[in-house]
């Protein structure tokens with residue numbers, strides 16, 4: 001697939017350069033983490049714009065041909081509109097004799113506040129015991145920087161890149177990649193015209209064994225709003241006389257999934273592709289300890305204790321998660337309110353061959369049907385906010401052969417072939433529109449705490465200059481190393 005030039009670059013020199021510049025890489029990550037680029041909070045939008053400018057500036061300083069692409073506006077629930085963060089594209093090299101790879105990543109983050117239970121300030125990258133803690137450290141700022149610093153190392157050493165490299169970095173991934181579908185479609189015959197392969201590192205390993213990811217689940221994210229009285233009411237004065245929106249909402253949310261995890265929405269599993277014997281065998285061969293997984297999460301019991309079943313339910317089956325209720329009283333204290341309007345937020349992770357448009361109809365019909373049976377005078381509105389499709393790669397593609405060879409060269413072990421339970425909303429669009437193959441090369445560890453308190457990226461400083469099990473190479477980029485894998 002790739003020309004022999006790939007194998008002829010000065011690998012050891014390159015690795016030494018990377019190892020020698022770790023402190024600078026961490027400093028850049030610190031600067032990036034300090035930007036509160038939370039795409040879900042419109043009040044933080046200026047920070048997101050600043051973040052995109054910083055990405056563009058970094059790539060421009062490296063000599064890339066950089067553009068900040070305007071992808072339009074988003075409509076807010078109050079009817080107003082807000083500019084979406086620009087998408088950064090960059091290009092390094094345009095040699096027609098070399099393949100062109102496009103690295104996709106995102107620099108927006110999920111919300112984080114110290115009060116959520118963080119041990120450190122989420123936007124102040126803090127090094128503790130070989131880990132760098134900070135929101136976005138693993139998802140996805142350090143992986144994006146790892147890919148940027150890889151090209152920077154080639155350029156600093158005046159080494160010819162073995163491939164042409166393009167970057168596409170966005171700022172709305174955590175809220176469904178709003179605006180990016182249209183941008184990719186409109187640049188199919190321009191930016192994407194010479195792209196041969198797409199690389200994504202927005203996922204993590206499953207265990208201490210390096211992995212390649214070949215599938216992601218999709219996500220249909222819903223708001224279910226129940227509206228009753230014209231304002232909040234005193235529960236002592238009015239309780240018992242009105243049908244409360246919160247009671248209705250809890251009642252309908254409880255019809256989505258059973259306590260043992262069966263989705264109760266009629267027809268929802270109809271399109272799920274059957275689980276083949278071949279897949280069962282693949283899952284069986286994966287290195288994964290169910291008991292350590294349970295312990296790390298800190299629960300007494302999992303839904304499945306068998307490895308294959310557990311992995312299948314993480315990657316291969318749809319699930320429902322209820323995330324929150326807007327309008328509900330949630331502050332400390334004992335306010336005795338009847339909220340007038342509440343909005344339940346839940347999502348359905350879907351798998352091949354489910355279709356978000358079908359899921360939208362099934363969920364909407366189901367909720368209206370159970371709500372009608374309650375004979376409530378309140379009003380229900382159901383809206384699908386995100387409809388991101390699942391993605392699946394052909395693991396027999398030469399791209400995965402190249403990925404396996406790269407893992408073997410660096411870590412001297414065979415990569416686990418894994419899926420990702422989370423969603424990379426744009427993956428399927430990339431595949432469908434560009435008709436190019438994607439490989440997901442995870443850089444983070446399983447226990448990185450994505451979207452959670454104390455998100456981190458491993459930084460095994462004490463091992464960074466030690467030789468890896470493969471004497472020809474080391475893994476000096478921030479992330480997992482064979483000398484200091486995540487404790488799994």
Ligand SMILES: C[C@H](N)C(=O)N[C@@H](Cc1c[nH]cn1)C(=O)O
Pocket residue numbers: 139173174175176202203219221386388420421422423424425450
């Ligand atoms: C896998 C990736 N790092 C990630 O966390 N993606 C988000 C994307 C998303 C899905 N719905 C809305 N945003 C996720 O899986 O939650």
